[in-house]
Amino acid sequence: MIPLGGLEQIGMNITAFEYDDSIVVVDCGLSFPEDEMLGIDLVIPDITYLKENIDKVKGFVITHGHEDHIGALPYVLKEINVPVYATKLTMGLIENKLKEHVLPKPVKRKVVKYGQSINLGCFRIEFIRTNHSISDAAALAIFSPAGIVVHTGDFKVDYTPVNGETIDLQRFAELGKKGVLALMCDSTNVMKPGYTMSERTVGKTFDNIFADNEKHRIIVATFASNVDRVQQIINSAEKYGRKVVVEGRSMVNVISTAAELGYLDVPKNIIIEMEQMKNYPPEKLVLITTGSQGEAMAALSRMAANLHRKVSIEPGDTVIFSSRPIPGNEKNVSKVINELAQKGAKVIVQDTHVSGHASQEEIKLIYSLTRPKYAIPVHGEYQHLKAHAELAQGMGIPKENTIVLSSGDVLELTQERATLIGKVQAQGIMVDGLGVGDVGNIVLRDRQHLSENxxxxxxxxxxxxxxxxxxxxxxxxxxxxxxxxxxxxxxxxxxxxxxxxxxxxxxxxxxxxxxxxxxxxxxxxxxxxxxxxxxxxxxxxxxxx
Amino acid sequence: MIPLGGLEQIGMNITAFEYDDSIVVVDCGLSFPEDEMLGIDLVIPDITYLKENIDKVKGFVITHGHEDHIGALPYVLKEINVPVYATKLTMGLIENKLKEHVLPKPVKRKVVKYGQSINLGCFRIEFIRTNHSISDAAALAIFSPAGIVVHTGDFKVDYTPVNGETIDLQRFAELGKKGVLALMCDSTNVMKPGYTMSERTVGKTFDNIFADNEKHRIIVATFASNVDRVQQIINSAEKYGRKVVVEGRSMVNVISTAAELGYLDVPKNIIIEMEQMKNYPPEKLVLITTGSQGEAMAALSRMAANLHRKVSIEPGDTVIFSSRPIPGNEKNVSKVINELAQKGAKVIVQDTHVSGHASQEEIKLIYSLTRPKYAIPVHGEYQHLKAHAELAQGMGIPKENTIVLSSGDVLELTQERATLIGKVQAQGIMVDGLGVGDVGNIVLRDRQHLSENxxxxxxxxxxxxxxxxxxxxxxxxxxxxxxxxxxxxxxxxxxxxxxxxxxxxxxxxxxxxxxxxxxxxxxxxxxxxxxxxxxxxxxxxxxxx
Known part of the structure; x- marks a missing residue:
């Protein structure tokens, strides 16, 4: 088991599993640059190890369609042409991304259903239904001659999901009965006590806001990738007789893909073009837009700064931030809120978002269903991984069987023992414009020096x-x-x-x-x-x- | 009334009050640079208006000793030599700052007691006891021929303060009976419902942590200026028989000033030099240090990164962050926490901090005691000022009498009306090294361009x-x-x-x-x-x- 990213950091998730002559890779995400990576657009994993063992690599299995799980695929597939396996919506979003890049030759892609297994070399991989802030998220059961590894991907337990069904807890239990060698479980919210609220609770808040603001235009900013959130905005719009305008390139892309593939239930004629807005009074309109993180170039930020060509904020507009600021974005979000308020908009941030990640009690539930021999926390900074290891110990897993890995570690797992047997290259590679990896530390140090002095x-x-x-x-x-x-x-x-x-x-x-x-x-x-x-x-x- | 800073921003508080031939100025703070102010060390107010009216300026009255209220004084006093009035601890901290600068000639300074008034031109200024995260904080009653203006400074209502007494609510009530023309009240926490907890609750948490970690060294990071917090750490240290080591230049400065002036009760021999640490086992030591905001050069950050010359983090060390990250610092704090955890330290952030600012119910209390004719919210970004104006309206102040100002606005207040009559220069002035104001927008734009490309x-x-x-x-x-x-x-x-x-x-x-x-x-x-x-x-x- 070789994590090439995603450990000691949030983002850039990618983990290789190797047995004899077979390697399968789970996810292939990017991460956004740290503050000190001046001018860098994004960071992708270093796949030197995969290139050196290309004959073994059987393919990528992808848990869900978020950037930190699929975003590096176009870059990586340019270098190694191997098949990609994913559920339907995830694959749709991957195809969207691949269209924007020119691959030297086409890549084999296969859509997998929940409950279905695929054979990749000496591995068998089963896709298990989970809940997350995007539909079609899957956990993976990785059957290998050494035993079963369960990888949760990003997940939560939602008993009343907006789309699809509740996470397949029975299958986790069944696997637990069979015997799970290792559980690799999402650590993002491991510091949060209790349970994460159901996505559906946000829909109730939307209904209340729509009812309270029936005289004003409503603008909702959220993550483009949160298809279920968009669904709930559309539901409220329908209920309260408003037309929906979609703004922001990524938002338009994701919504059209999701609607096409049947993951978004859009009543006929409810979505209108921005140009038609002028034919409706403000109280008959909802705008769904990007920019919930205060990103300078996103649609909402441009509206707030009076730089948007088609939408200007009017007194009375009700703006909902349906998101929480990702650490590092707090000040930018605050700036946009101030600008909106100055233009007379009412800004709402309370109860308009729930997380897509499991809190402590949900994580414990997965442990008690799967009863793994080894706990290998994934998706988190060191503090999260460590807290997760402690939680696993609280669930009865012996301390020596809770393993906090770093990216690049090579962990050998058998029924008898877990051993760190090596280290491979796993530094992120910085992408600046079209340049991949041509900006290194010297260049960054110079940029830093120039920027301050x-x-x-x-x-x-x-x-x-x-x-x-x-x-x-x-x-x-x-x-x-x-x-x-x-x-x-x-x-x-x-x-x-x-x-x-x-x-x-x-x-x-x-x-x-x-x-x-x-x-x-x-x-x-x-x-x-x-x-x-x-x-x-x-x-x-x-x-x- | 002319705010020269502190509105539409957190920090750089300074407000001039003018009547006939008299100007008095409340506070003279700095602000820390925004992200886009590359290479800038700090930002100070533009006092062009005061220089142009220097004959009228009778002096600075200072509410308390935090950087955002006193930090620009050394720069400003170099340009205009006028007297400074403040309570004892505040004055001690001002003198600390002045020592680091060379003033062309000495400035008149006068220590004022709670309840005492000073006459400055046609103004009389009374200092009123409040509570805040530093001792000796004062609100000001500004008596002018036009009426009484009450300026709260930064405040909270603490019924069980660690040092000194509860805010002088009776005096606020008395002034309210006399008739308050305008209330200028702290908006920092106006979005927070309920009451802010007493500083003393943190002491209980410290006691619990000291009891639970009796085998390990304890390191507490907090704001140097939070003297009451330091007092409580010393109290717990004494109770649990530990010696105290103080680290970080600003921490050493503030503690020695506060102890000298009697604002810190330090048992004999409890504080030891860092060099003596080796003579005590870890479980007999507490380190009080700067770096609670993850600042790269602060003591705790250097310890976490293994760059501190005298202290290295050992497995078992218990590190308490007694602070909340200021917006913008979340990622840096998180980085330090990860580094500490990786070195085997236990990091505690829960219940180890309370705010020094009033929440909604405390703000309402001040309104109902003073019953001002006009509400002019201060200390906050636009969203805070606006929310504060709405809260004041909820307290029965007519909408047209709740006034959200911008820095530079000139507001004329009489018993009959409040009128915006002009605008003066009030952009912040950037300080880079010894250069004050020589870095402007063109230079910053070039730094930005260089930093990214x-x-x-x-x-x-x-x-x-x-x-x-x-x-x-x-x-x-x-x-x-x-x-x-x-x-x-x-x-x-x-x-x-x-x-x-x-x-x-x-x-x-x-x-x-x-x-x-x-x-x-x-x-x-x-x-x-x-x-x-x-x-x-x-x-x-x-x-x-």
């Missing part, structure tokens, strides 16, 4: 052989100080460069790298003493014969 | 008159791609520059700015098409005769 460029033209100054020093700065206000500073900088240069000539220093260092160091000293600042200093020497 | 510098030496290329193009990049991996890219870039230059020569373009634009545009096009990236491109032309 700006830069000063000093250009000199020297005569070859004599090192006489033919032109310059020219000084150009960016992101340092506003130049017109600091001409004196640039003048002083110039004389420091002259002096440094003269010292070099006097001492017969002709090595350019030494001249550059001298210039850099003297200017750097001066600026630190004078301003307590530390810009990047780049001396460039041109040579003319 | 890096830069490419192209240097050419041209012959004067003929524009013949004498040297170059040399291409230097930083923060763009790791150069050794992309030599082909730099080669291609060079040929694009050559081509652009040739086009210019062919078309007899001799204007250097046009040549630069041609180079920049063609390279920019190429990189966007090839990589979907947009680095800053800086062509520099040197001229040699």
């Amino acid at each position: 700006g830069l000063i460029i000093i250009v000199l033209t020297l005569e070859k052989y004599t090192n006489q100054l033919l032109a310059g020093p020219d000084i150009v700065s960016r992101g340092f100080v506003y130049v017109r206000e600091s001409e004196y500073l640039m003048d002083e900088a110039k004389s420091i460069v002259y002096a440094a240069l003269e010292r070099c000539l006097d001492n017969k220093v002709s090595d350019w790298s030494k001249i550059k260092t001298e210039i850099k160091d003297s200017l750097s000293d001066y600026l630190w003493k004078k301003m307590k600042r530390n810009p990047m200093i780049l001396p460039i020497i041109m040579e003319v014969e | 890096g830069l490419i510098i192209i240097v050419l030496t041209l012959e004067k008159y003929t524009n013949q290329l004498l040297a170059g193009p040399d291409i230097v990049s930083r923060g763009f791609v790791y150069v050794r991996e992309s030599e082909y890219l730099m080669d291609e870039a060079k040929s694009i520059v050559y081509a652009a230059l040739e086009r210019c020569l062919d078309n007899k373009v001799s204007d250097w700015s046009k040549i630069k634009t041609e180079i920049k545009d063609s390279l920019s096009d190429y990189l966007w098409k090839k990589m979907k990236r947009n680095p800053m491109i800086l062509p520099i032309i040197m001229e040699v005769e």
Whole structure:
């Protein structure tokens, strides 16, 4: 068992299972960049290990259609062409993604139903129905010669789901009776006591809000991928006689895919184009939009900032945030709320969201149904994995059988023992524009330095052989100080460069790298003493014969 | 009434009150930079209006000793030398700050007691006892010919404070009987229903944690300024026979000031130097440290990252976060918690903090005691101010008398009416190193651009008159791609520059700015098409005769 991502972090879920000549891979997600990854668009897993063992790799089995489980597939499938197995909606969303990329050759894809098994080398994989914040989520029972591993994927226990049925607890129990070697269970909400509320409770809140605000336009921001949430907004819209407008590219994509595949029940004519909005009074309209995380370029943020071309916020608009801010997004969300409030909108955030992940009691339920020998918590930062291990110990699993792994660990599991037998490459690979992996730590360090301090460029033209100054020093700065206000500073900088240069000539220093260092160091000293600042200093020497 | 900061934002509190020839200023705080203020250390208020009316300015009256109320004083007092009035601990903390700066000449300072009034021009200012997360916090009754304005400062109602007495509710009531023209009341927690818990409840939690972890070292991270919290840690330490070590520069400063002035009751010999730690077993020690917000350079973060020179985290250490993450700091706090957990520490965050700000029911209490004619909410983002105005309306204040101001608004208040009569400069001024206000929007925009995309510098030496290329193009990049991996890219870039230059020569373009634009545009096009990236491109032309 080799997790190539998803441990010690939220996101970029991918785990390889290997036995003899067979490897199957569960999920292939991306993660969003950390704050210090300046300019990076997304992070994908390092699949070097899979490439080196490509003959063994039988395929990807995917638990559900969220970015942190499918988002890296287009990148990875460009490098290794292996089949992909997933439930219907999940596959629909994967196909959406693949359309945006050019694969060297088509990839085999197979839609799997709940309860169905597929044989991949010496593994048999069974898809088990679960509940999550997207339909068609599956847990996996991985049958191997070493025993059965149950991987929950992201899940919760919802006794009244909006779409589909309750998680197949009977099957978990049956597997438990057979004997489960290891349980790999979602840790996202392991710090939360009690049970996660049913998705349906949000529908009740929507109904109340629609009833209380019958005179105003309603705008609901939520995750594009939360198809059940969208369903409930449409349900309330129908009940209260409103037309629905969908805004935001990802929202339009997901809704059309889900509706096409029958995962969204859309009454005829309820959805209208944005252009038709003007034909309806505000109180007959609901907008469903992206931007619930305060993302600067998302539709709701543009509306709030008066930058949206087609929708402007009017006093009286009722804006519902049907989401919770993901850690790191709190301030952006707050900014959008302030902007909306300033334009006279009423903003509602209470009881408008429930999590898609199991809380403590639900996790305990899965342990007591499956009774695994080993507990290997997945999907979480270290603090979550550790808390999860402690919870598993509370469920009677011996401490030595609760295993907190790091990405890249190679764990050998048998009926007798669990042993860490190695380590493979599992750092995330950064994607910036079309570049995959061409931005590394040096580049990021430079971006960091530039972002905090700006830069000063000093250009000199020297005569070859004599090192006489033919032109310059020219000084150009960016992101340092506003130049017109600091001409004196640039003048002083110039004389420091002259002096440094003269010292070099006097001492017969002709090595350019030494001249550059001298210039850099003297200017750097001066600026630190004078301003307590530390810009990047780049001396460039041109040579003319 | 002219708020120069503190409205539509949390932080940088400062409000001027003017009548005839007198101006008094309440508070003089700083704010911490927003995410987009790259490289900025802090933000201070723009006091242009005070400088222009310096003859009228009678002094600063300060409500309490937190950074967002006193932090800008050293900067502002360098520009306008006026007296400062504050309670004892507040003044002690102000003096700490002033010591770190060089003022052109000494500033008059006067310590004021609760219940005492000072006369400043035609104003009389009375300091009223309140509760907050620092001792010696005061509300102000501002008596003016136009009427009485009550400014709460930051406050809560604590019936069992750790130090000092409960907020002087009787005085608020008395003022209400006399007739309060306007109430300016803290909005920080106006979204929170109910009452804020007493500071003393945290002491109980500490006792429980000390009892439960009697075999381990305890480390408590909290705000340096929360003197009452520190008192409670010391109380528990004494009760459970532990020595106390204080770590972090600001923590040491505040504790010594508070102890000196009698705001901290420190049993003899309980505090030891860090060097003495080795003489005690872990279970006999408590460390009180900075870093509760996950700040990269703070003591706890350095311990967690194994970068602290004197303390390393050991398995079994019990680390208490006695704080809540300030919005924007959640991810950093989480990172530190993960690092601590990985080193085997037990991290406790539950029930270890209470807010220092009044919740809804406490705010209502102040309204019903003071019964102001006008409600002017302060200390909050727009959403808070607006919610506060609605709460005031719920308390019977007519809608037109609840006034949500922006920083810079000039509000004229009389017994008859409240009128917005103007606007003064009130943008924050950014401080970067020793530079105050020399980093503006252009510099920040460049830093942003550099941080996300890096830069490419192209240097050419041209012959004067003929524009013949004498040297170059040399291409230097930083923060763009790791150069050794992309030599082909730099080669291609060079040929694009050559081509652009040739086009210019062919078309007899001799204007250097046009040549630069041609180079920049063609390279920019190429990189966007090839990589979907947009680095800053800086062509520099040197001229040699």
